[in-house]
Each structure stands twice: as structure tokens, then as C-alpha cells.
Amino acid sequence: MAARNPQGGRPGASNSRFAQFKLVLLGESAVGKSSLVLRFVKDQFDDYRESTIGAAFLTQTIALDESTTVKFEIWDTAGQERYKSLAPMYYRNANCAVVVYDITQASSLDKAKAWVKELQRQANENIIIALAGNKLDLVTDSPDKRAIPTADAEQYAKDSGLLFFETSAKTSENVKELFTAIAKKLPLDQAGPRSMRASATRPGVDLRPEAHSTQGAGGCNC
Amino acid sequence: MEEVAPEYDVVVLGTGLTECVLSGVFSVKGKKVLHIDRNDHYGAEAASVNLESLFKKHGNYTKGEEPWKKYGRANDWNIDLVPKLLMSNGELTNILVSTDVTRYLEFKQIAGSYVQQGSGPKATVAKVPDGPAEALRSPLMGIFEKRRAKKFLEFVGSYKAEDPATHGGLSLDRCTMKEVYDKYGLEANTRDFIGHSMALYSTDDYINTPGVAKEAITRIRLYVNSMARYGKSPYIYPLYGLGELPQGFARLSAIYGGTYMLNTDVDEILWENGKAVGIKATMKERIEDGEGMKFETKCKTILADPSYFPGKVRVTGHLLKAVCILNHPVASTDNSDSCQLIIPQSQVGRKHDIYIAVVSSAHNVCPKGYYIAIVSTIAEGTSNHHLELQPGFDRLGRIEEKFMGQPIPLYEPLESGQNDNVYISKSYDATSHFETTTDDIRGVYRRAAGEELVVEGLRDGQNLVTDE
Numbered sequence: 001m002a003a004r005n006p007q008g009g010r011p012g013a014s015n016s017r018f019a020q021f022k023l024v025l026l027g028e029s030a031v032g033k034s035s036l037v038l039r040f041v042k043d044q045f046d047d048y049r050e051s052t053i054g055a056a057f058l059t060q061t062i063a064l065d066e067s068t069t070v071k072f073e074i075w076d077t078a079g080q081e082r083y084k085s086l087a088p089m090y091y092r093n094a095n096c097a098v099v100v101y102d103i104t105q106a107s108s109l110d111k112a113k114a115w116v117k118e119l120q121r122q123a124n125e126n127i128i129i130a131l132a133g134n135k136l137d138l139v140t141d142s143p144d145k146r147a148i149p150t151a152d153a154e155q156y157a158k159d160s161g162l163l164f165f166e167t168s169a170k171t172s173e174n175v176k177e178l179f180t181a182i183a184k185k186l187p188l189d190q191a192g193p194r195s196m197r198a199s200a201t202r203p204g205v206d207l208r209p210e211a212h213s214t215q216g217a218g219g220c221n222c
Numbered sequence: 223m224e225e226v227a228p229e230y231d232v233v234v235l236g237t238g239l240t241e242c243v244l245s246g247v248f249s250v251k252g253k254k255v256l257h258i259d260r261n262d263h264y265g266a267e268a269a270s271v272n273l274e275s276l277f278k279k280h281g282n283y284t285k286g287e288e289p290w291k292k293y294g295r296a297n298d299w300n301i302d303l304v305p306k307l308l309m310s311n312g313e314l315t316n317i318l319v320s321t322d323v324t325r326y327l328e329f330k331q332i333a334g335s336y337v338q339q340g341s342g343p344k345a346t347v348a349k350v351p352d353g354p355a356e357a358l359r360s361p362l363m364g365i366f367e368k369r370r371a372k373k374f375l376e377f378v379g380s381y382k383a384e385d386p387a388t389h390g391g392l393s394l395d396r397c398t399m400k401e402v403y404d405k406y407g408l409e410a411n412t413r414d415f416i417g418h419s420m421a422l423y424s425t426d427d428y429i430n431t432p433g434v435a436k437e438a439i440t441r442i443r444l445y446v447n448s449m450a451r452y453g454k455s456p457y458i459y460p461l462y463g464l465g466e467l468p469q470g471f472a473r474l475s476a477i478y479g480g481t482y483m484l485n486t487d488v489d490e491i492l493w494e495n496g497k498a499v500g501i502k503a504t505m506k507e508r509i510e511d512g513e514g515m516k517f518e519t520k521c522k523t524i525l526a527d528p529s530y531f532p533g534k535v536r537v538t539g540h541l542l543k544a545v546c547i548l549n550h551p552v553a554s555t556d557n558s559d560s561c562q563l564i565i566p567q568s569q570v571g572r573k574h575d576i577y578i579a580v581v582s583s584a585h586n587v588c589p590k591g592y593y594i595a596i597v598s599t600i601a602e603g604t605s606n607h608h609l610e611l612q613p614g615f616d617r618l619g620r621i622e623e624k625f626m627g628q629p630i631p632l633y634e635p636l637e638s639g640q641n642d643n644v645y646i647s648k649s650y651d652a653t654s655h656f657e658t659t660t661d662d663i664r665g666v667y668r669r670a671a672g673e674e675l676v677v678e679g680l681r682d683g684q685n686l687v688t689d690e
Contacts, residue, residue, distance in 0.1 A: 029224065078473055078476035078477045079476055079479075079481070079482075080472075080473070080476045080482045082224055082481070082482075083224075083481070083482060083483040083484070083486075083505060084484070084485070084507065085482040085483055085484045087264050087469040087472060087473065088263075088264075088469070089326060089462075089466055089469040089470065089473065090473075092462065204328045204329055204330050204461070205310075205329050205330060205331055205452050205458055207315055207318060207319050207324050207329060207458075208319055208324065209319065
């Protein structure tokens, strides 16, 4: 997996574009980072999901149009953010990030803002960041539960150049829209989390026993 | 901040590679793991650091100046603290694949493997043969010797431990490597490059030790098979430096529920009847005011690197190491962007080999045009350590910057850990690869878990959400 070459176009299908990007999730504990991803990737939701275990590496593709497919390689924090112990590896070569807060928890937007700052410090300069106010379902029936007005978050997102959605992992509202908006904003022609890595003088090696050779150009195991 | 749980199965101290692999394995196997490091970064002694940190660590510049600035962005540098490479077919590769940690890393080949013959101005540097066919072309040997070496390497290639017919009429479990070399009539120089640049022994102790023949042959086979895997050298290396390895295994551990706390000092180990039963610790970021977050937690087992238990380890030797920044490839290495160059001890009148490991911007460890060469050996004297590394420096040509600290003590635990529940790893030794590190990982696991570590199949049948 790790040695796959970035693919600007699938071999033999010259009219179609296939691009792969690394997406990282950030946000306070219990705002629904993993739930958002599980809804997006598996179209599932579990009310009583324990804090992050197992959603740590998922992929999902979005067809933007007939000829353009975007594949997200999604990294969850695996809980390492809990005590401020995320490794630099997490941010490395991330093309896009979803920073999640809980619209019923006033403090979670401040945390989200801090994560945006951290991204600007650690990640690629041109990373695309989306702000997601999750748990929209909780305020549909009882609007008084809302702690963060849509307009406030929207203004902050606008000022900081972030995409912005209020989402519900539970009802799936705006989840697909969120990821599609990110996909549309990504620079498809210079695609791939791997493309920003080493010079192309010598391709990487695939360690898996089943892939027992150096990867030549065009070797896509996606 | 969230409260730390009152009890864990395993508390791991230090985020070096050994500790992170063990943390990952224990988490995958369902143990509840708390993993702590006093530093603000992952990797401990196996971290990779940027150029600014390296200058500041060694203090070799005038106060007020910022010499790292002339080498591009400090963060484009990832300089390994441990001078090692991975064998393509080695055990660490096996562990990486078996645990799927390869998902988080990307590897590249090291472009060449070289050995020095002779010393001083007459020294020659040549490629290490990758098997019988190349032995015939090697400038390391004369024409008749090439044929003998070819025969020897063919014997090694066909060797199967379980088939005595392939043992060349020798009882390899009992005989010395000298007897094997004698049988093939190999010259001293040939023995030297085979033993030191293929079997990767760093001293000559192996030659006359009865029963080592089998191990030596297995090591040469590992070299040849690693070489055959990708072609240019038996070594591979992770992009962004070796510091990525502990991070990858820490992530594995976290995915399986392991809890991570950097910036955390262990204030006290809690004991009961001579056994460790918990820790008191404080998590506090350096820039943070106040006392930080103090906590106490119980545990059944403590795993730690030697630095957390200075009273429970002994020094087995000292590693000498100099990091050199170059702006050119190393001479006689075919302009390789990376290589391993071994100077066998006998060639330069020493008892321990000198290793040179070179990586470059091809591995995303420095800006374009630069090369990082780490020269290392085991200290044989108590002073003038710089001179001990000199034959290595002689190979490098012009050196832009040189960072050489005090000799680095190598530790090993005094006890197995079974009496006090504290299982301590060894320091990263002077060998050029991670095979001894994985031996140590297996050893600590065996002592602490009471069973052999089987990594094969670790990723299968795990209760994880995954789409592949």
C-alpha cells in the first residue's frame, strides 16, 4: 500500500482521471470525528460507539463526474490527540483536513480553531481545510440545545478560508456534501498524497511479500 | 484534560523503536497500554531530529549565530540519532508487513553497499558482491580467488538448515567459520569482506567460535536474499528518516486502544514486595505554566528503555558517532544518493569495523544537494575518539559540518525483569541494521509475556473497522 505511485490518470483510460489524497481528521474528543467518517465510508452510525478504536485507516472514493474519481485515504487520530501527542507523521503530506466540532458544545469550536492553527503550523501550506459542525440532528427537534450559532462558525470559516458545513453523522445530513466539496477543491492534476514525496528518480519499494518487486510507473494497486 | 485510567495492563516508558513495537504488539493482542515519554517528540534515542536541534544539541556554533539557516529550512532535515538501515528481508521488515504499519510509511532502497580494502592512500572501495555471479566480476579478488569465492557463495546459496546434504560435509552446528573458509580455501581479504560486509559481523570474534558457522551462513544468506529482493543493495530506508518507524508503531498501538502521553515525567515507580505495581507521573508541556497534570496509575507490567532505570542497567560499551553533512556523494560509490560503506577492522588496524551510512534528499531527509553521512564504530580507547573515526572521515572528502558528541554508552538490563515486573530493553547497538533490535524486541516480549512473539498473522482476524 505504501509504495503505490501517485496516479494522475489510470493506465489505459486516458479520458478518465483518478486521484488519491490523504485526509486527516481533527477535533476535540467526542465531537464525532470517527462517526462522520464511518457514515461517509460505510454509511453506518452507532449511537454507543466507544471512543476511537479501529476507524484508523479507511478509504472511500467519490465520483465527481463521469470521468473524475477522487479517492480519500482517511486518517483518524486514533485518540493520540487526547493528550496532545499526535505524531508529525499524522500531518505529513496531508492534502486535506476535516476539523470537527460539536454544535451543542460551546467550547468545541474554540478547540477546532486551535486545531486549524496547528494545521497551519504543521501541515502543507496548501492543505484544504473543512470545518464541520457536527450533531445537527440534536438541534433539529430541540433548537435550544444549539450552543454555536451557524452564522458565527460560518463567519470564522469564511475569514480563515475554510470550507464549512453543519453535519449529522447520525442522519447523514451534509456528510456526502462535505466530502464532495473537499474533493472539488483539491488540485486534481497534481494529485496524490505520495506525489509530494521524494523525487521520482527511483520509485519506492513495496514491502509486501505478494508485491515482490520494485514498483514501476503505472503500477496501481488501488 | 481527560483523566488517566486507574489501571493498565502495561505501562511503557520511552517511545524508541523497541518500545513502540512492543506497545503496538501488546495493544493488538488486547492489552490495555499506557505509553509515556518524557520528551516532546516520539522516538527517544531512535528519533530523527532537524538540523537546528542538532546544532543546539552539540553547541558547535557561536552564540547568537544561526548557522543552520544556510542549509535551507531546518524542518527539511530529518537526521537519525541511530545509524542503522533496514535489511529488506530482515525481521523488522517482517514485523512492519505483519502489522500493516507499512501503510503509514514509504520505503526506498539504499542505492549501494560498499566495502573498503586496504587503508590510507592505497585504500580501494568496491561494491560488495551480491552473489556467486558477481563474485566473478568483483575487483576485490584476484582471478583464482574469485572462483573460490563463487564456489563458497554457491554453497551458502543452496544451504538449507534442515537438509544435511547441503551442509558441505561439515557439522555447522559445531564447527567454526574458520573451518568453512578453510574448506573453500578463501584468502584473508575475502574472509574479511564476507564476514564484515555480508555476514555483517563488526569484529572477528565470530571466526574461531565453535558453532557460529551456522549463524554466519544464515547471516550471509540474509544479506544475499535481501540484496536479491530489490536489487541495488540489501538495505531499505523509510522516507523522512528512521524516526518514522517508532511513530508508525505508536500509531498501531493507538489504533488498538493504546494511550499516548508525551511531555510526561515519571515521578515515582510504585512498588509492592519488590515488584513494580504502578507509576506516579506528571504531564506538562515545556511552555506551559503551573504544575501540569499529575496522575497515578496501577499496572501489571512496566516496559522501559534503559534511561528510565539507570540503576537497573550496565554499560557494555560505547558507540562513537559523527554526523557529517556533505554537499556531494561519497567518492567511489558510483555517485549513489545513498549507501552503506563498511571499513572492516583489520583493514585499518582496529578491532571493530567502521560503518558509514549515507542518505540524502532522495529519502526526504535533507534539502536537495545535501548528503547525510553518519560514521560510527565502537570505542576502543578512552580518548582521541576523533582519531578512531578518522578512516571513515577520510572516505568522505570535504565535510560541510561535523557533529560528534561524547561516546554514547550502550546499556543492557541487569536482570530479566521477571522478579520486579520491570522489563528493560537494550540500547541501539553499533550494528548497521535492526536485526539485533528485533532480537531484543523478541527477548523483552518473551520475558514479559511468557510466550514467543509471533507476528505473522497479527493483522488477521482483528476486530477492526476496515474496508480492505
